[in-house]
Amino acid sequence: MKQDLLSMRGIIKSFSGVRALNGIDIRLAAGDVLSICGENGSGKSTLMKVLSGVWPHGSYEGEIVFAGQEVKAMSIRDTEAQGIVIIHQELALVKELTVMENIFLGNELGPPWRINEESMYQQTLALLSRVNLSISPDTQVSELGVGQQQLVEIAKALNKDVKLLILDEPTSSLTNQEIHILLDIVRSLKEQGIACIYISHKLDEVLALSDWVCVIRDGDHIATRAATELTQNDIIGMMVGREMDQL
Numbered sequence: 001m002k003q004d005l006l007s008m009r010g011i012i013k014s015f016s017g018v019r020a021l022n023g024i025d026i027r028l029a030a031g032d033v034l035s036i037c038g039e040n041g042s043g044k045s046t047l048m049k050v051l052s053g054v055w056p057h058g059s060y061e062g063e064i065v066f067a068g069q070e071v072k073a074m075s076i077r078d079t080e081a082q083g084i085v086i087i088h089q090e091l092a093l094v095k096e097l098t099v100m101e102n103i104f105l106g107n108e109l110g111p112p113w114r115i116n117e118e119s120m121y122q123q124t125l126a127l128l129s130r131v132n133l134s135i136s137p138d139t140q141v142s143e144l145g146v147g148q149q150q151l152v153e154i155a156k157a158l159n160k161d162v163k164l165l166i167l168d169e170p171t172s173s174l175t176n177q178e179i180h181i182l183l184d185i186v187r188s189l190k191e192q193g194i195a196c197i198y199i200s201h202k203l204d205e206v207l208a209l210s211d212w213v214c215v216i217r218d219g220d221h222i223a224t225r226a227a228t229e230l231t232q233n234d235i236i237g238m239m240v241g242r243e244m245d246q247l
């Protein structure tokens with residue numbers, strides 16, 4: 001058994017007394033891809049918001065350990081500092097700024113170091129090539145398509161020394177070609193030892209990409225299995241509550 005990069009234990013999260021997560025456990029090793037499957041409203045995004053610090057420590061029950069340290073994040077900034085980066089379905093780039101400005105946004109608020117414009121430009125070019133985007137760092141984000149923006153978000157994540165990338169339904173509005181590029185990027189990140197949690201309704205993508213598939217239903221953890229042991233029907237059965245032997 002590989003050593004855990006991440007373990008979440010007994011995660012419970014309620015909204016106004018209603019439980020969205022009912023005590024979820026997940027584990028992940030470096031370089032592994034884990035997909036989380038579940039019907040709409042089953043709790044996938046909530047679990048990832050707990051992990052990424054959108055929901056701060058204290059607003060949920062349970063324990064998160066990442067790279068050997070307990071995570072008690074109060075914000076996304078705290079988890080990013082530990083190497084956990086989430087890309088939400090709703091894109092978060094500032095459309096009026098350029099690609100380079102977006103990639104470095106927030107960095108200038110950090111400690112008293114500054115990198116000059118030329119090295120920012122070169123670094124942006126290198127990041128864009130890692131995500132297979134041949135656009136100028138000076139391109140305004142509003143000029144890009146949704147798929148290109150998604151890739152810029154990943155480039156931005158790579159600039160933060162990411163150890164775990166969380167993609168919450170990244171392909172729902174991408175073209176087939178963009179989906180292929182995205183999946184290739186996740187595979188190459190995996191080769192670099194970067195772990196990924198992937199949320200998608202497209203089960204063919206899920207099975208092609210993942211090492212592990214975790215199914216949650218109504219806030220309960222149903223099962224986590226090796227992707228090679230599962231068919232799309234198995235996953236759907238667990239999502240909707242049919243037993244495996246009835247399929």
Ligand code: ADP
Nearest residue numbers: 015016020038039040041042043044045046047
């Ligand atoms: P999924 O991502 O699997 O579609 P979510 O995690 O978004 O599901 O939602 C799980 C449950 O938690 C749903 O019942 C949803 O209505 C509820 N929920 C999610 N976010 C909030 C919130 N900010 N306030 C109240 N309820 C929420």
Ligand code: MG
Nearest residue numbers: 044045046168
């Ligand atoms: Mg969701």
